Amino acid sequence: MTAQTDGPARLVLTARAENHLHGRLDLADTITRLQAYQAAGADVLYAPGLTSLTDIRQVVTAVDRPVNVLAMAGAPPVSELAQVGVSRVSVGGAFAFAALGALSDAATELRDTGTYGYLTGSAVGRRAAQRSVLTLAANSNLTQISA
Secondary structure: OOHHHHHHOOOEEEOOHHHHHOOOOOOHHHHHHHHHHHOOOEEEEEEOOOOOOOHHHHEEEEEEEEEEEEEEOOOOOOOHHHHHOOEEEEEOOOOHHHHHHHHHHHHHHHHHHHHOOOHHHHHHHHHHHHHHHHHHHOOOOOOOOOO
């Protein structure tokens, strides 16, 4: 744990108990593992795969560190997670897979129908990219940006 606190930048150590991702639905064991990680000095505790709000609440009350939950099908909405004390929600690869799905749909449309309906969705992405570039420019010493 000294590397976590003694370096030039403070690292946040997130400890994962992946029981539920691998079909081991033993909540008591998951909590025991998270408590051991807490005792070892973990900053954030994470049990990806939990979807029951009751189970998540039990985890939050059983530990003294921020709890992270994986956004996945069947997981409660962020507002409910916040109400039971969840501090952080991770999306894993979901955003990248959503983008890949949009790419696949656009390519399929162009290949199969020869139409450009995907351009409506791409306009949203273009505006987001432009906003990002403008934000970077506003927060840097760049004097000229071209896209």
